[in-house]
Amino acid sequence: MTTVNVQDKKRNVLKDFLEGSRLSIPIALGYFPVSFTFGLMAVRGGIPVWIVILISMTNITSAGQFAGTNLIIAGAGLTEIAVTTFVINIRYMLMSLSLSQRLVAGVSSIKRLIMAFVVTDETFTVAAMQKRDISFSFMAGLELLPYIGWSAGTAVGAMVCTLLPQTLQDSMGIALYAMFIALVIPAAKKSRAALVVAGCAIIISTVIKWIPVFSFISGGWRIIIATAIACTLGAKMFPPQDVETDRE
Incomplete structure (x- = not known):
């Protein structure tokens, strides 16, 4: 060379x-x-x-x-x-x-x-x-x-x-929630799929946390379960071609 x-x-x-x-x-x-x-x-x-x-x-x-x-x-x-x-x-x-x-x-x-x-x-x-x-x-x-x-x-x-x-x-703890809201809201406004998946995850996590029969499930497993179910529902409801159309 x-x-x-x-x-x-x-x-x-x-x-x-x-x-x-x-x-x-x-x-x-x-x-x-x-x-x-x-x-x-x-x-x-x-x-x-x-x-x-x-x-x-x-x-x-x-x-x-x-x-x-x-x-x-x-x-x-x-x-x-x-x-x-x-x-x-x-x-x-x-x-x-x-x-x-x-x-x-x-x-x-x-x-x-x-x-x-x-x-x-x-x-x-x-x-x-x-x-x-x-x-x-x-x-x-x-x-x-x-x-x-x-x-x-x-x-x-x-x-x-x-x-x-x-x-x-103690008051700075609110910044964490503000950060997650700032991450989720813009994506949800641009994509119906993101809105539905985020909503499903919130509902599932809330149900698992507050219904007594699920009280034995810890916070970490609650995240895992909510994520898995919400993402599966999102994949079924919004195939890739539908997501692209939704963004347009």
Whole structure:
């Protein structure tokens, strides 16, 4: 390989990285307040600050982190925690498999694993919208800032929580509910399928929680059951072609 070709290759790598980084800025900014809330919630629940930060640095899973950490705080069993987080996060495996079909030739297994580690709903969407094959350098740029934003937000939220008065810490708990409402409402407004699935999940979870005959079911298994039934109903009621038409 000539010196000119090597220089061209390095320029392309840098160009792809910078392009990915540019597209990731809104994602990183959006992750900070959500992970800030996670840090507050987890430390308020009694988990040490360093463990909370470590959770975010090793699990970029948003809803999965909130659900799993809430179960840890509630003293749930390992099986319940594992199954709950698996059900919530299984979509990331499907996203990674989808993106693997779009990668340029020659991407090693190690690089594929690194990319898959920070695949999220948002980074997947941006990557999937690209009209060309995806390089490792592009994905590295796309995922680096969101990873930093998520980890930094958690760290700031966790450390700030230790400095706030207890009354203010208690009031911050409402931010978690506000976050989930902010996630669900826009999707439900755009898609009837999302509205129906979310409504079914809420109804099923409420029934299991408040009807005495189901009182033996813990919070984690309630999430699992509600998710499984609601998603199954959604798949039956709204086949893929119907969902596309609904969005249009």
